[in-house]
Amino acid sequence: MKPTLLIMAAGMGSRYGGLKQFDPLGPGGETILEYSVYDALRADFGKLVFVIRRSFAETFKTHVAARFERLLETVCVFQELGSCLGDFALPAKREKPWGTAHAVLCAREAIRGPFAVINADDFYGARAFQAMAGHLAAEASSPLARCAMVGYHLRDTLSEHGHVARGLCQYDEDRLLKRVIERTEIWKTAAGAATYDDAGQVMNLSGDELVSMNFWGFYPSVFDLLQTQFLAFLRENRLKPDAECYIPTAMDKLIAAGQASVKILSTPDRWFGMTWREDRDFALTCIKQLIQMKVYPERLWPGP
DSSP: OOOEEEEEOOOOOTTTTSOGGGOOOSTTOOOHHHHHHHHHHHTTOOEEEEEEOGGGHHHHHHHTGGGTTTTSEEEEEEOOTTTTOTTOOOOTTOOSOOOHHHHHHHTGGGOOSOEEEEETTEEOOHHHHHHHHHHHHHHTTOTTOOEEEEEEEGGGGOOSSSOEEEEEEEEOTTOBEEEEEEEEEEEEETTEEEEEOTTSOEEEEOSOOEEEEEEEEEOTTHHHHHHHHHHHHHHHHTTOTTOOOOHHHHHHHHHHTTSOOEEEEOOSSOOEEOSSGGGHHHHHHHHHHHHHTTSSOSSSSSOO
């Protein structure tokens, strides 16, 4: 079975100041997520599942999803605030989405086989998709099928224009993930980077650390595990209006409990994204360079 690509596109873009999902970067108006879809097609992914918000559903389906329907099966699902809550009632004041782990759960009914998860507004590189597709195919027949994550060096994922959120990874000699700690404020420094530790104190980082950029590889069995983690999150955090359940945090707990194994995959490609509006110029430059290097055609899709 060809793997599915789940693209999380329901973010609100609060730091960016708008919906990054629709921001054109390529010569033909291509968005970052279109470059990800192009790379996924070349890596032989067979289905797309977009997780979006109902508030921009028609615009997204018309101007984004419709481009891919003739190339492979394409499905849009909604990240609804009331989805996957179990017996918990939706808090009256909740407006913000519940986070990336919840986004994955919202796509459960649309996925039947191995799948990869990415952010809509991150560029991961063609070889990252090839590595993930290879892992998902090789592990699918194993009774102890392992999850996977593409790792990037922290220094290559920082913004010149403000703090970023990253999952800091600890791993063993076999590149199996031991811990992944979500830090929502990491900023660039002259010596590398810095963040706050659990006590709220500044903690310096070298920049060599591997981080998660939300490129994960899973099998359907992960849904029950994530649901359990999400319900545990709700028990503690459902009344906090800005609390989010992140994939790295959920996976960290599953690894600690011996319920998950995650292989860190390598890629020579550099990540880039648009956390802040000012990051857009760098992303534009990167796309132009990749086109000049013939990694991508001038226009991704045929037609006018």
